[in-house]
Amino acid sequence: MGVAHSINVNRERESFEGLLEEYAVPCEVADQCSDILTRADYQLEKLEQKPEELSDKPPLPPKPTLKEILDEMEKKLSETEDKAQPFIETITSSSNLARKIDQTLRKWKKNRKTDFKSTSLPQKSPQETLLNAGQRLTELERRFAEIDTTATRCSNIVSRTSQISKSLKFNVKEVPIQKVPLPPGEKFFAFIEARLSEIEKALTANKSNEDVTKEVLTIKATVTHLIEQVPHAKADIIKQTLELRNLVEMIKQSIRTNPELKAVHFDLLSLREMAKEIEELIKVESNMGRCGTTVFFEVWVPKAQLEKVVEEIKNIAKGKCVIEEVPPSSKDVVPTVIKPVPRFFEAFEKLTFSLGYPRPEEINPVLLMAVTFPFLFGIMFADVGQGAILLAVGLIILYFRGKVDINKVGDIMRYFIVSGGLFVLCGTSAIIFGFLFGEFFGPSGVLHPILLAEIGPFQIGGFDPMHEPLGMLRFAILIGVIMLSLGLVMRVVNNFKKRRPKNALISSFWIWLLLGGFFIWIYWGGISNITRWFAEGIFMFLGLIATPVALICIVTATSGSIMEGIDFSIEVLIESLDHTISFSRLAALFLTHTALNYMFLIIAGVENGVFTLQSIPIIIVGSILALSIEGLVVFVHCLRLHWVELLPEFYSGKGVPYDPLKVK
Amino acid sequence: MDPTVMASIGAAVSIIGSAISASYAILTCAPALASVTSEKPELGSKLLIAIILGEALAIYGLLIAFMIISNLSTITTEEAGLRAILAGITMGGTAATASVGISYCGPALMTATVEKPESYTVNILGLVLSEALAIYGLLIAFMLNV
Numbered sequence: 001m002g003v004a005h006s007i008n009v010n011r012e013r014e015s016f017e018g019l020l021e022e023y024a025v026p027c028e029v030a031d032q033c034s035d036i037l038t039r040a041d042y043q044l045e046k047l048e049q050k051p052e053e054l055s056d057k058p059p060l061p062p063k064p065t066l067k068e069i070l071d072e073m074e075k076k077l078s079e080t081e082d083k084a085q086p087f088i089e090t091i092t093s094s095s096n097l098a099r100k101i102d103q104t105l106r107k108w109k110k111n112r113k114t115d116f117k118s119t120s121l122p123q124k125s126p127q128e129t130l131l132n133a134g135q136r137l138t139e140l141e142r143r144f145a146e147i148d149t150t151a152t153r154c155s156n157i158v159s160r161t162s163q164i165s166k167s168l169k170f171n172v173k174e175v176p177i178q179k180v181p182l183p184p185g186e187k188f189f190a191f192i193e194a195r196l197s198e199i200e201k202a203l204t205a206n207k208s209n210e211d212v213t214k215e216v217l218t219i220k221a222t223v224t225h226l227i228e229q230v231p232h233a234k235a236d237i238i239k240q241t242l243e244l245r246n247l248v249e250m251i252k253q254s255i256r257t258n259p260e261l262k263a264v265h266f267d268l269l270s271l272r273e274m275a276k277e278i279e280e281l282i283k284v285e286s287n288m289g290r291c292g293t294t295v296f297f298e299v300w301v302p303k304a305q306l307e308k309v310v311e312e313i314k315n316i317a318k319g320k321c322v323i324e325e326v327p328p329s330s331k332d333v334v335p336t337v338i339k340p341v342p343r344f345f346e347a348f349e350k351l352t353f354s355l356g357y358p359r360p361e362e363i364n365p366v367l368l369m370a371v372t373f374p375f376l377f378g379i380m381f382a383d384v385g386q387g388a389i390l391l392a393v394g395l396i397i398l399y400f401r402g403k404v405d406i407n408k409v410g411d412i413m414r415y416f417i418v419s420g421g422l423f424v425l426c427g428t429s430a431i432i433f434g435f436l437f438g439e440f441f442g443p444s445g446v447l448h449p450i451l452l453a454e455i456g457p458f459q460i461g462g463f464d465p466m467h468e469p470l471g472m473l474r475f476a477i478l479i480g481v482i483m484l485s486l487g488l489v490m491r492v493v494n495n496f497k498k499r500r501p502k503n504a505l506i507s508s509f510w511i512w513l514l515l516g517g518f519f520i521w522i523y524w525g526g527i528s529n530i531t532r533w534f535a536e537g538i539f540m541f542l543g544l545i546a547t548p549v550a551l552i553c554i555v556t557a558t559s560g561s562i563m564e565g566i567d568f569s570i571e572v573l574i575e576s577l578d579h580t581i582s583f584s585r586l587a588a589l590f591l592t593h594t595a596l597n598y599m600f601l602i603i604a605g606v607e608n609g610v611f612t613l614q615s616i617p618i619i620i621v622g623s624i625l626a627l628s629i630e631g632l633v634v635f636v637h638c639l640r641l642h643w644v645e646l647l648p649e650f651y652s653g654k655g656v657p658y659d660p661l662k663v664k
Numbered sequence: 665m666d667p668t669v670m671a672s673i674g675a676a677v678s679i680i681g682s683a684i685s686a687s688y689a690i691l692t693c694a695p696a697l698a699s700v701t702s703e704k705p706e707l708g709s710k711l712l713i714a715i716i717l718g719e720a721l722a723i724y725g726l727l728i729a730f731m732i733i734s735n736l737s738t739i740t741t742e743e744a745g746l747r748a749i750l751a752g753i754t755m756g757g758t759a760a761t762a763s764v765g766i767s768y769c770g771p772a773l774m775t776a777t778v779e780k781p782e783s784y785t786v787n788i789l790g791l792v793l794s795e796a797l798a799i800y801g802l803l804i805a806f807m808l809n810v
Contacts (some may be wrong), residue, residue: 266769290733354710355785356782415709469803469806469807470807473803582796584799584803585799587803588724588799588802588803588806591727591806592723592724592727595727596723596726596727596730598730598734599730600733629719629723630723632716633719633723636713636720637720639713640713640788640795643785643787643788644792645786648785653785
């Protein structure tokens with residue numbers, strides 16, 4: 001961790017005069033900058049182009065002050081706007097026309113096809129073509145409406161003729177058809193309707209004759225023929241409209257691929273980038289105090305880079321500056337320089353820093369977490385088969401890690417990609433503990449538990465936890481005590497680093513208490529025999545529990561008040577007990593995991609480690625369930641053990657990361 | 665009563681109690697998470713812990729119910745049957761208490777985290793301590809039944 005110094009720089013040009021202003025950058029400059037940004041965005045929107053980021057940043061115009069740079073940019077923007085104007089007009093009118101055609105088609109209950117054939121464009125200018133297309137559309141709409149009215153009138157006439165023919169009661173015979181073009185004129189309908197009315201009148205007067213029959217039939221046949229033509233004619237019009245739509249799309253396409261427009265697009269994008277960069281500069285400058293000729297600022301600088309930074313500032317100011325080095329006082333919150341960890345461990349970094357950032361004088365626990373996290377995960381998820389799946393997934397992720405741009409994938413995918421190393425370590429750990437407890441896709445009998453070591457009543461491996469849950473519980477408590485001692489050792493180290501020997505003393509007494517209590521617990525066979533602790537083991541109790549508690553009380557009291565010491569000691573006593581018991585969840589979740597897998601083994605009918613062919617689909621379903629839901633639960637409990645029990649023993653998480661200013 | 669019937673009742677109590685508890689915890693936490701993520705989506709992964717802990721309750725119940733059912737052939741005496749019932753009641757009951765804790769602390773944790781993300785580490789204590797209740801119940805139920 002770098003110890004940061006603060007430097008005061010007074011940059012002087014001619015003399016000190018005027019008062020320090022709160023807003024160093026004049027509002028006009030900031031306004032001008034955001035104005036340019038808005039205008040560029042507006043133009044891009046009008047041109048129907050996406051405001052994407054450029055991969056290589058364009059250089060700023062070589063002018064001394066921000067104001068001049070912005071003036072230069074504004075000039076260029078106006079030029080670009082002039083160039084973009086004709087394109088904008090064409091694009092707007094073609095978009096309007098396309099929208100209109102789409103509306104018309106929707107009115108005719110016809111969806112436009114999404115695929116477009118590439119046809120050759122007419123040799124006229126786009127504006128003229130669009131104008132023609134607009135006229136064509138109006139014409140087509142008119143014809144469609146005409147056909148519609150014709151169809152209604154025709155069906156009207158047909159129903160009237162049927163009425164007449166019913167009352168005439170004659171036999172239907174073949175009649176000649178008069179070919180009439182569609183749509184027929186107003187005269188045609190007027191004539192037919194007049195004639196029909198006459199016939200109807202004659203009928204009511206009961207003066208039927210053969211001539212009328214023939215005439216009625218002819219009229220009916222002709223009109224029916226007309227009606228039959230209607231769908232065909234409509235389809236023809238729709239086809240023409242679709243062609244028109246295609247043409248419009250082609251025009252748009254040709255504009256989009258126009259090299260001139262591409263140049264304009266690129267100019268706009270680079271102007272946008274420049275404006276953004278200047279905005280960043282303005283933000284930085286507005287944090288500095290200044291008067292007419294002087295700039296004043298304070299910064300945190302890592303100790304190692306101090307000389308280099310001072311040298312650079314002197315260069316820029318051409319020696320006309322005053323720099324004062326101030327080491328941080330005890331009241332300052334010194335930012336922590338966080339060393340980047342290898343990419344393999346980045347998931348652990350994220351998990352640790354979710355709790356908070358380390359203080360400068362604290363040990364950064366990321367690498368410790370990379371050891372303990374998979375260790376605890378492996379105990380709860382002990383399984384050779386499923387561990388191997390996790391390991392394989394992790395290796396696949398690591399293989400693709402370098403090939404995928406992490407900023408261009410979704411949220412969930414990003415988590416997966418980042419946690420490649422986590423998967424590999426957790427999978428490996430699960431495989432190891434799977435061997436110790438004989439788990440292969442659950443307690444299938446393929447593997448036999450391997451006894452690694454036996455310490456007093458504790459067995460590490462070598463038993464089947466399904467049938468000996470108490471052995472597993474003891475094992476979990478043992479792990480808990482080891483983990484908590486590790487945390488307390490780290491606390492002692494941190495206290496020495498912070499130069500607080502008294503606190504280090506308290507932490508060592510704490511370790512004494514924890515291990516002493518643990519020893520008594522083993523010796524007298526559990527907390528249920530607590531009466532014997534006081535009766536037979538009174539000296540042991542005094543030596544291993546009462547003494548450290550009393551010492552903690554005394555040492556705390558010497559730095560504060562006596563009551564505070566007692567309070568603190570009670571807290572320590574309870575916390576030691578509580579946190580140790582909390583580790584029994586290792587056993588509980590291990591049992592949950594095994595039982596879940598055992599259930600699927602029974603359903604699948606696996607006995608004595610023989611996986612039949614029919615059992616495999618059920619085992620796959622079970623494994624998917626175990627890996628997803630159960631894996632998530634185990635992961636959360638693992639995280640909880642770190643965030644609540646382990647890390648707070650030595651890690652405050654109240655640091656502020658050092659985020660240096662980066663301006664090109 | 666027939667020991668097998670008693671054991672079956674125990675299994676049923678365990679899974680029904682845990683499932684209701686899990687459902688109650690999720691149905692209070694999930695809407696809170698939804699409203700939080702609509703404001704600050706980046707907190708989603710951090711706060712998902714409340715829902716996962718709620719869901720874990722159902723898994724514990726499933727475990728105990730399953731253990732009882734797989735031991736049915738050995739439950740022949742009245743005493744063994746009674747132990748099975750007690751195991752089921754222990755699991756179901758502790759899951760219910762844990763669920764009440766989670767469903768109060770989860771939404772409170774979420775709303776507090778939106779305002780002050782640094783308060784997360786303190787406020788999560790309530791959530792994980794309520795969840796620990798179910799773990800204790802799980803251990804005891806397991807021992808009763810073996």
